[in-house]
Amino acid sequence: MSTFYILGIDQSTQGTKGVLVDDGGRIVGRCDLPHRQIVNEKGWVSHDPEEFYQNSLAVCREVIEKTGIDKSLIRCMGITNQRETTVAWSRATGKPLAHAIVWQCARATQLCGEIEKRTGCGEDVCKRTGLVLSPYYPASKMAWLLRNEENVKLAAGQGDLALGTVDSYLVYRLTKGESFCTDYSNASRTQLFNLKTLAWDEELCRIFGIPVNALPAVTDSDAVFGETDLEGYLEKPIPICGVLGDSHGALFGHNCRRPGGIKTTYGTGSSIMLNIGDELKLSSHGLSTSLAWKVGGKVSYVLEGNINYTGAVISWLKNDLGLIASAKETETLAGEANQEDGTYMIPAFSGLGAPWWKNDARAMIYGMSRSTGKKEIVKAACESIAYQIRDVVDAMRRDTGLRIGELCVDGGPTRNHYLMQFQSDIADASIRIPDAEELSVLGAIFVAGISAGLWKQEEMYSSISYEHYSPKMEEVLREAKISGWKEAIGKLL
Numbered sequence: 001m002s003t004f005y006i007l008g009i010d011q012s013t014q015g016t017k018g019v020l021v022d023d024g025g026r027i028v029g030r031c032d033l034p035h036r037q038i039v040n041e042k043g044w045v046s047h048d049p050e051e052f053y054q055n056s057l058a059v060c061r062e063v064i065e066k067t068g069i070d071k072s073l074i075r076c077m078g079i080t081n082q083r084e085t086t087v088a089w090s091r092a093t094g095k096p097l098a099h100a101i102v103w104q105c106a107r108a109t110q111l112c113g114e115i116e117k118r119t120g121c122g123e124d125v126c127k128r129t130g131l132v133l134s135p136y137y138p139a140s141k142m143a144w145l146l147r148n149e150e151n152v153k154l155a156a157g158q159g160d161l162a163l164g165t166v167d168s169y170l171v172y173r174l175t176k177g178e179s180f181c182t183d184y185s186n187a188s189r190t191q192l193f194n195l196k197t198l199a200w201d202e203e204l205c206r207i208f209g210i211p212v213n214a215l216p217a218v219t220d221s222d223a224v225f226g227e228t229d230l231e232g233y234l235e236k237p238i239p240i241c242g243v244l245g246d247s248h249g250a251l252f253g254h255n256c257r258r259p260g261g262i263k264t265t266y267g268t269g270s271s272i273m274l275n276i277g278d279e280l281k282l283s284s285h286g287l288s289t290s291l292a293w294k295v296g297g298k299v300s301y302v303l304e305g306n307i308n309y310t311g312a313v314i315s316w317l318k319n320d321l322g323l324i325a326s327a328k329e330t331e332t333l334a335g336e337a338n339q340e341d342g343t344y345m346i347p348a349f350s351g352l353g354a355p356w357w358k359n360d361a362r363a364m365i366y367g368m369s370r371s372t373g374k375k376e377i378v379k380a381a382c383e384s385i386a387y388q389i390r391d392v393v394d395a396m397r398r399d400t401g402l403r404i405g406e407l408c409v410d411g412g413p414t415r416n417h418y419l420m421q422f423q424s425d426i427a428d429a430s431i432r433i434p435d436a437e438e439l440s441v442l443g444a445i446f447v448a449g450i451s452a453g454l455w456k457q458e459e460m461y462s463s464i465s466y467e468h469y470s471p472k473m474e475e476v477l478r479e480a481k482i483s484g485w486k487e488a489i490g491k492l493l
Contacts, residue, residue: 018059025460046099078242078444108140130289179226242448247271249443266411286355305354305392425473
């Protein structure tokens with residue numbers, strides 16, 4: 001029997017996971033619960049914070065019961081979360097004041113345009129925060145809530161308003177309101193956090209109309225965020241001592257903890273993240289700069305490119321088009337497709353993210369011929385994931401001068417052999433896939449374990465093994481395919 005266990009919560013876009021890790025860094029149990037995707041006729045995407053909080057409690061209880069471990073051996077907890085999703089709640093009751101605005105949701109596009117027109121602050125926002133002025137980030141989502149939700153406006157007027165990302169909301173609820181804080185990784189994604197001063201930027205808060213006193217305190221990623229007994233389920237409270245945004249958690253989980261380490265997470269969307277060390281560097285090729293974390297008292301910065309639709313493209317094929325019955329079919333269909341077919345899919349269902357940043361772009365299938373069929377469309381959908389990621393990796397190469405010869409990857413789509421080989425070919429980089437699937441929550445758990453003194457700096461990685469892919473495509477063919485992709489993208493720019 002293990003001498004200790006660490007509990008992790010992964011509150012992600014599609015659902016919530018509860019994960020238990022043993023003293024060797026191995027996942028011994030996992031439970032999942034989905035939550036509603038609330039989408040209205042305008043395409044606005046929302047979540048119910050109360051639902052995913054209750055699910056967080058439920059999956060923790062279920063994974064403990066499922067594994068049958070002694071609850072007293074659980075030493076601490078780590079949390080990872082969908083990042084830019086924005087929550088407003090009452091500080092008095094902890095209850096949400098409105099539905100959360102999901103990171104994918106572009107409802108604040110007009111508001112961002114108004115702010116830029118009124119203040120001309122776009123360039124300054126980027127210099128201060130490392131992030132292009134965009135409805136993607138919480139600053140404009142918070143501003144939208146303050147403008148449009150009566151309960152939020154009322155709470156602000158009464159000094160009862162709490163605004164934050166999902167991590168801060170979960171910590172607040174799990175600690176029964178005793179801890180109102182976020183970590184450096186999540187704070188750096190709000191577009192309100194100054195990367196030079198490492199504090200909330202009061203001028204930006206004024207521009208967006210966000211009361212600074214409604215924002216959480218910013219805490220080291222390996223700090224003790226408070227204690228929780230899961231609302232009475234545990235006999236003794238455990239510390240929450242590892243919090244990271246999901247992409248940052250995956251970076252830590254991949255052990256990309258030194259400059260030059262790069263990972264790609266294939267989720268609903270994708271985050272490609274490159275560790276650039278302790279020196280702030282702003283991108284000149286359409287990427288964002290954020291904080292990887294603050295661990296051991298030291299900050300690390302990252303360059304990052306975010307893509308709105310990657311794994312969600314496969315869901316679209318299944319749920320909306322009915323072309324496939326399950327995601328597993330895409331590998332076979334793409335492999336059986338005519339490899340000479342020149343069809344490209346641009347999945348800009350909510351605009352184009354990095355490195356293009358064109359919010360008003362619309363999705364497109366380009367280059368079809370009379371012989372293009374179901375298999376070719378599925379192939380184009382799969383390949384669109386790899387092309388988008390390659391665009392970001394190329395921007396990172398240009399920003400840093402690094403060759404970037406290996407990508408560490410994680411997420412459900414990495415089980416698709418066709419996609420992984422094509423990703424390796426089109427990015428001209430080897431691919432490393434860990435056998436542990438839950439890299440985001442593992443990263444938060446690893447931080448928690450180090451914080452609690454349960455592990456030394458590297459030993460928890462020893463239980464992970466890897467699968468590898470290497471580029472096989474001829475350079476001439478690679479360049480021809482990339483040229484066709486750029487031609488298709490050019491129709492939207």
